[in-house]
Amino acid sequence: xxxxxxxxQIHFNAFLMNCVAHLAPGQWTAEHDRATDYLKPDYWTDLAxxxxxxxxxxxxxxxxxxxxxxxxxSPDSALRTAxxxxxxxxxxxxxxxxxxxxxxxxxxxxxxxYEHPYTFAxxxxxxxxxxxxxxxxxxxxxYLDSAARNIGLDRQLxxxxxxxxxxxxxxxxxxxxxxxxxxxxVVKDRVRGVYADPSxxxxxxxxxxxxxxxxxxxxEPSSQxxxxxxxxxxxxxxxxxxxxxxxxxxxxAPTRDIVKRNVADIRAQAAALGRNGETDVLIFAxxxxxxxxTTQEAHDKxxxxxxxxxxxxxxxxxxxxxxxxxxxxxPDDTLTYVDxxxxxxxxxxxxxxxxxxxxxxxxxIDFVSIGGRGPxxxxxxxxxxxxxxxxxxxxxxxxxxxxxxxAHQTFEDIVELLIPELQRRGRYRxxxxxxxxxxxxFARGARLPASHPGSRYRKHEKPTSEPVVNAHS
Amino acid sequence: xxxxxxxxQIHFNAFLMNCVAHLAPGQWTAEHDRATDYLKPDYWTDLAxxxxxxxxxxxxxxxxxxxxxxxxxSPDSALRTAxxxxxxxxxxxxxxxxxxxxxxxxxxxxxxxYEHPYTFAxxxxxxxxxxxxxxxxxxxxxYLDSAARNIGLDRQLxxxxxxxxxxxxxxxxxxxxxxxxxxxxVVKDRVRGVYADPSxxxxxxxxxxxxxxxxxxxxEPSSQxxxxxxxxxxxxxxxxxxxxxxxxxxxxAPTRDIVKRNVADIRAQAAALGRNGETDVLIFAxxxxxxxxTTQEAHDKxxxxxxxxxxxxxxxxxxxxxxxxxxxxxPDDTLTYVDxxxxxxxxxxxxxxxxxxxxxxxxxIDFVSIGGRGPxxxxxxxxxxxxxxxxxxxxxxxxxxxxxxxAHQTFEDIVELLIPELQRRGRYRxxxxxxxxxxxxFARGARLPASHPGSRYRKHEKPTSEPVVNAHS
Numbered sequence: 001x002x003x004x005x006x007x008x009q010i011h012f013n014a015f016l017m018n019c020v021a022h023l024a025p026g027q028w029t030a031e032h033d034r035a036t037d038y039l040k041p042d043y044w045t046d047l048a049x050x051x052x053x054x055x056x057x058x059x060x061x062x063x064x065x066x067x068x069x070x071x072x073x074s075p076d077s078a079l080r081t082a083x084x085x086x087x088x089x090x091x092x093x094x095x096x097x098x099x100x101x102x103x104x105x106x107x108x109x110x111x112x113x114y115e116h117p118y119t120f121a122x123x124x125x126x127x128x129x130x131x132x133x134x135x136x137x138x139x140x141x142x143y144l145d146s147a148a149r150n151i152g153l154d155r156q157l158x159x160x161x162x163x164x165x166x167x168x169x170x171x172x173x174x175x176x177x178x179x180x181x182x183x184x185x186v187v188k189d190r191v192r193g194v195y196a197d198p199s200x201x202x203x204x205x206x207x208x209x210x211x212x213x214x215x216x217x218x219x220e221p222s223s224q225x226x227x228x229x230x231x232x233x234x235x236x237x238x239x240x241x242x243x244x245x246x247x248x249x250x251x252x253a254p255t256r257d258i259v260k261r262n263v264a265d266i267r268a269q270a271a272a273l274g275r276n277g278e279t280d281v282l283i284f285a286x287x288x289x290x291x292x293x294t295t296q297e298a299h300d301k302x303x304x305x306x307x308x309x310x311x312x313x314x315x316x317x318x319x320x321x322x323x324x325x326x327x328x329x330x331p332d333d334t335l336t337y338v339d340x341x342x343x344x345x346x347x348x349x350x351x352x353x354x355x356x357x358x359x360x361x362x363x364x365i366d367f368v369s370i371g372g373r374g375p376x377x378x379x380x381x382x383x384x385x386x387x388x389x390x391x392x393x394x395x396x397x398x399x400x401x402x403x404x405x406x407a408h409q410t411f412e413d414i415v416e417l418l419i420p421e422l423q424r425r426g427r428y429r430x431x432x433x434x435x436x437x438x439x440x441x442f443a444r445g446a447r448l449p450a451s452h453p454g455s456r457y458r459k460h461e462k463p464t465s466e467p468v469v470n471a472h473s
Numbered sequence: 474x475x476x477x478x479x480x481x482q483i484h485f486n487a488f489l490m491n492c493v494a495h496l497a498p499g500q501w502t503a504e505h506d507r508a509t510d511y512l513k514p515d516y517w518t519d520l521a522x523x524x525x526x527x528x529x530x531x532x533x534x535x536x537x538x539x540x541x542x543x544x545x546x547s548p549d550s551a552l553r554t555a556x557x558x559x560x561x562x563x564x565x566x567x568x569x570x571x572x573x574x575x576x577x578x579x580x581x582x583x584x585x586x587y588e589h590p591y592t593f594a595x596x597x598x599x600x601x602x603x604x605x606x607x608x609x610x611x612x613x614x615x616y617l618d619s620a621a622r623n624i625g626l627d628r629q630l631x632x633x634x635x636x637x638x639x640x641x642x643x644x645x646x647x648x649x650x651x652x653x654x655x656x657x658x659v660v661k662d663r664v665r666g667v668y669a670d671p672s673x674x675x676x677x678x679x680x681x682x683x684x685x686x687x688x689x690x691x692x693e694p695s696s697q698x699x700x701x702x703x704x705x706x707x708x709x710x711x712x713x714x715x716x717x718x719x720x721x722x723x724x725x726a727p728t729r730d731i732v733k734r735n736v737a738d739i740r741a742q743a744a745a746l747g748r749n750g751e752t753d754v755l756i757f758a759x760x761x762x763x764x765x766x767t768t769q770e771a772h773d774k775x776x777x778x779x780x781x782x783x784x785x786x787x788x789x790x791x792x793x794x795x796x797x798x799x800x801x802x803x804p805d806d807t808l809t810y811v812d813x814x815x816x817x818x819x820x821x822x823x824x825x826x827x828x829x830x831x832x833x834x835x836x837x838i839d840f841v842s843i844g845g846r847g848p849x850x851x852x853x854x855x856x857x858x859x860x861x862x863x864x865x866x867x868x869x870x871x872x873x874x875x876x877x878x879x880a881h882q883t884f885e886d887i888v889e890l891l892i893p894e895l896q897r898r899g900r901y902r903x904x905x906x907x908x909x910x911x912x913x914x915f916a917r918g919a920r921l922p923a924s925h926p927g928s929r930y931r932k933h934e935k936p937t938s939e940p941v942v943n944a945h946s
Contacts, residue, residue: 018599020668029663036661036668039602039693041572065592067688075671075689082668086693089599095568096603099514114592118623119538126491126562129512130569150591150688188509190502193783195493195509195555198548215540215623216548220512220559310666 008392010427011399011441012419013060013107014051014411015286018090020082022062023288023372024405025313027305028082035407038088041096047408048097051104054415055429057440058105058136059097060230060401061090065114066147068320072327075146078320081313091123098131103432105440107136107230113162114151117172118213124227125177125219133223133436133446138230139245141166163237168208170245170454175204177226178448179457180217196220202459223446226454228437243269244453246281248441250401253285253375256394263396275451282398282441285391288371289402290378291413302378305370305405314369321373331362371403381421389427481865483900484872484914485892486533486580487524487884488759491563493555495535496761496845497878498786500778501555508880511561514569520881521570524577527888528902530913531578531609532570533703533874534563538587539620541793545800548619551793554786564596571604576905578913580609580703586635587624590645591686597700598650598692606696606909606919611703612718614639636710641681643718643927648677650699651921652930653690669693675932696919699927701910716742717926719754721914723874726758726848729867736869748924755871755914758864761844762875763851764886775851778843778878787842794846804835844876854894862900 020028020035028035037043051059067085069075078085094106106127110120128135141162157165185200206213231238231246242249243266251262267277275281290305292298319326359367370376377387391397404410422428433439436446448455493501493508501508510516524532540558542548551558567579579600583593601608614635630638658673679686704711704719715722716739724735740750748754763778765771792799832840843849850860864870877883895901906912909919921928 026666028668029666031663039695041568041603045572065595065691067691075674075676079669079671079674079689080667085691086669087595087691088602089596092564092568092596092599092603095514095565096572099518099569099572114589116587116624119587122538122560123562123565126565129561130514130565146688150686151589152685190504193499193502194553195501196552196559198552201548201552203548212625213623215619216552218538218540218558218560222512 007426008398009429010388010392010422011282011284012054012056012414012428013058013284013399013401014047014056015060015062015401015403016047017062017064017084018088018093019084019086021310021313022084023317023368023374023403024305024309024370025081025083025317026308026310026369027406030308030406032409033406037407043407044093044096045100047411048101048104050408050411050415052101054411054419055432056104057399058107058134058437059093060107060136060138061093061109062138063087063090063109063111063140064147065111066145066150068316069146070323070325071316071319073325077312077316081310081316083310083313083316084320091127094127094135095130098134103134103440105134105136105228105437106131107138107228109138109140111140111147112166112169113141113157114147117169117176117211118215121173121176122218125217125222128222128224128227129219133438135224136228136230136248136437138232138250139166139170139241140232160237163241165210166241167244168210171208171457172204172206172211172213174226174454174457175206176213176217177221178454179459180204181221182459183221186220223436224438226448228441229454239265239269242266243273243275243281247438247448247452248282248284250284250286251397252373253287253391256391259285259391259395259397267396273453279442280449280451283396284399284401285395285397286372286374287388287400287402288374288376288405288410289384289388289400289414289418290376290405290410291381291384291417292378293380293417295380295383298378298380298383302370302376306366309366309369311365311369315365317372318365318368326361326365329361331360333361335359335361335364370405374401374403381417384418385421385425385427388422389425392427480899481871482902483861483865483895484755484757485527485529485887485901486531486757486872486874487520487529488533488535488874488876489520490535490537490557491561491566492557492559494783494786495557496790496841496847496876497778497782497843498554498556498790499781499783499842500879503781503879505882506879510880516880517566517569518573520884521574521577523881523884523888525574527884527892528905529577530872531580531607531910532566533580533609533611534566534582535611536560536563536582536584536613537620538584539618539623541789542619543796543798544789544792546798550785550789554783554789556783556786556789557793564600567600567608568603571607576607576913578607578609578701578910579604580611580701582611582613584613584620585639585642586614586630587620590642590649590684591688594646594649595691598690598695601695601697601700602692606911608697609701609703609721609910611705611723612639612643612714613705633710636714638683639714640717641683644681644930645677645679645684645686647699647927647930648679649686649690650694651927652932653677654694655932656694659693696909697911699921701914702927712738712742715739716746716748716754720911720921720925721755721757723757723759724870725846726760726864729864732758732864732868732870740869746926752915753922753924756869757872757874758868758870759845759847760861760873760875761847761849761878761883762857762861762873762887762891763849763878763883764854764857764890765851766853766890768853768856771851771853771856775843775849779839782839782842784838784842788838790845791838791841799834799838802834804833806834808832808834808837843878847874847876854890857891858894858898858900861895862898865900 067075068078182200186196230248231242232250253259270281271277290302315326540548541551655673703721704715705723726732743754744750763775788799
């Protein structure tokens with residue numbers, strides 16, 4: 001088979017939060033919707049089993065440590081509509097879901113502004129151990145002022161300083177995960193009574209501008225050491241951070257042309273930093289996919305979803321994302337697209353909106369009420385598969401973070417209808433690749449590749465040729 | 474039955490850490506010992522099933538965020554013997570164990586010096602939701618300097634200032650858990666599309682000396698709201714803190730006379746603070762129990778354990794607990810008992826040592842090599858039950874935190890041999906009480922009782938007569 005005949009595989013993550021209304025406010029009001037069961041373990045274990053049956057890469061858990069209080073200058077609308085509040089801790093869900101699955105992986109969003117890297121690194125290593133290496137971390141530098149205030153800061157750090165802190169935070173994590181314990185440090189010698197060889201375990205002696213961590217990592221090395229790293233930076237500084245650290249990047253998906261340019265940018269940025277832009281970085285776009293047995297059924301479903309959507313909830317989310325109180329606008333006021341570096345002005349945050357047309361405030365709110373800022377596709381499995389293939393092939397994307405509308409109906413439809421179609425087309429794995437999350441994604445070693453900056457923090461290690469794990473043929 | 478004929482029930486917690494060697498260094502070297510499986514989920518789920526079969530109250534997870542580097546002024550001996558390092562995050566184990574059990578509860582040690590109360594309160598509420606109210610928190614103000622250094626402090630706060638911080642930390646937690654969301658705030662009205670009623674959800678507006686938290690709690694109320702509160706303070710200031718906040722207290726158990734005095738102190742302290750010293754506070758002592766089918770078998774087991782114990786590991790732990798580098802002493806040097814308020818001078822930390830006799834350094838190290846600072850009892854189920862009953866009846870204790878020597882052999886012996894004997898004597902539950910951890914412990918409501926200071930932070934609530942849950946008859 002010639003290389004040109006090999007079709008690029010499509011990766012799916014399921015995109016959720018530990019809350020009632022993530023990106024489709026109002027849907028929880030349907031009798032059949034399970035979103036209000038988010039407090040019950042079965043909600044998550046049933047989901048995990050379903051997604052593993054559908055050979056999803058991962059459950060991707062977003063998180064936000066604060067409340068959407070921009071709309072109406074009050075948290076009331078968020079609370080009324082359960083728009084990302086209440087919001088429980090995502091980390092606790094991973095042991096539940098990993099216990100009922102073998103291959104499904106878990107991405108978790110943790111804002112590095114709000115936990116010290118010394119304790120955070122231990123939390124992640126613990127999960128990587130308990131899941132045999134099925135963990136990814138979505139690196140976030142938080143964006144809700146309300147979150148910053150609640151941990152005692154008067155306001156957030158400036159956008160650029162947040163990235164300076166983030167770079168140092170990553171350095172501390174790499175030192176702990178990669179540099180502290182050499183391979184072979186854990187000897188488990190029952191005869192001599194030696195569990196670990198202290199000469200191969202190193203205090204990291206980090207003394208930087210923001211953090212001081214003199215000691216060793218408290219955990220022995222897990223399969224992946226550093227978890228798979230995700231990032232969603234879209235600003236200039238954010239793209240540089242992603243180009244440097246991220247193994248997987250989320251991009252906004254307004255139009256194919258814009259995505260294609262963003263994808264090329266990210267790969268070029270990674271290449272400029274000494275990595276392979278094509279093979280070292282996978283790029284995902286957020287999408288919402290409504291699949292029906294017929295075109296009509298899919299569109300009817302979407303209509304029902306739109307009828308049930310909460311306008312107030314969507315306005316709350318969009319106000320939070322943009323930092324603009326949409327309650328102070330008239331429904332017919334038009335929004336303008338301003339592509340700022342901070343990415344927080346009107347349509348620039350409203351990322352899936354076509355910037356070439358005019359949007360009224362109400363149109364924008366209705367648009368985000370299903371699937372948030374990502375595009376929504378409704379159709380038969382054939383129609384949806386066609387469109388996803390086109391997106392992949394035209395833009396250079398590697399996969400999608402699929403949001404749900406109805407819990408767990410949206411994912412059930414995808415697993416039952418769409419995935420078999422993509423498998424028939426040779427576009428989607430029939431079986432999981434063996435090994436850790438990183439091995440499944442990149443079909444090479446469990447550890448960071450030598451091209452990744454985190455690998456530079458390894459100590460006293462001979463460069464090993466990482467064993468190549470072949471993808472399922 | 475007259476009240477005098479009702480024998481006091483004995484409570485058991487299983488005392489563990491997410492590590493290889495907790496309180497019995499060296500035991501992991503036995504082929505049959507499972508301690509080196511601490512990285513595998515089955516190690517914990519098997520344990521949880523076993524303990525639920527034995528009707529234990531809870532798995533109690535200790536934690537320490539630092540390394541024992543006092544002995545030999547180096548972390549090397551701790552690493553060699555796996556003495557509480559590597560040490561993984563305890564929180565991740567709770568969803569694993571709760572998923573395979575229905576009644577077993579989970580106590581977790583979290584040092585309040587190292588996480589902001591706003592994020593910590595969310596972690597605990599999340600676990601209380603996912604376990605239907607089976608969570609307790611062991612409040613610790615940390616004691617290892619190495620831990621403080623690694624989160625960027627040059628050294629720890631002074632002992633007394635730590636308790637000032639702790640009091641304010643508790644205040645923030647109570648405001649979030651008890652005061653932020655009224656009962657009835659979550660309405661889940663599918664017709665009106667209202668999940669929560671903002672008029673019943675309150676920003677806590679906390680602005681104290683150490684913490685500023687203006688916002689609401691991010692989680693809706695869990696069954697218990699505030700988890701069951703454990704504390705182990707033994708200093709004067711620590712006893713005051715425990716008398717105020719703790720629903721369960723750990724005490725050191727050197728001799729019955731001393732324990733009896735401590736128990737009376739704690740109950741008096743609670744009573745002086747307006748609580749019922751007898752019914753509002755349960756008191757537990759750390760014990761290690763080796764049960765055999767015959768006296769000989771039990772003593773042989775203990776001998777084998779002692780033969781396998783790591784002297785280096787025990788010296789490392791004891792040096793860490795006392796702050797005294799025992800490597801600088803001769804084996805025959807004698808230790809003196811100094812009952813300081815800080816509790817860190819020699820035998821004062823070595824709490825189960827009889828202070829009335831002379832101890833050499835080597836004797837003390839050998840003593841703690843099995844079961845740490847707690848007493849060790851070996852015998853048949855009859856002999857052990859006799860002794861535990863005497864401790865309970867003579868000292869006023871309510872139960873024991875049982876340490877293990879061999880994983881999971883120690884607990885298997887207890888479940889198979891000791892518990893049936895205690896049940897025959899009417900001293901131990903045959904079946905679990907229904908409800909949450911607090912309901913199982915106190916046979917009353919799931920929430921903090923009105924006598925607890927945390928209950929004062931409730932807002933806009935009519936004082937409810939909490940439903941009395943009857944203990945199993």
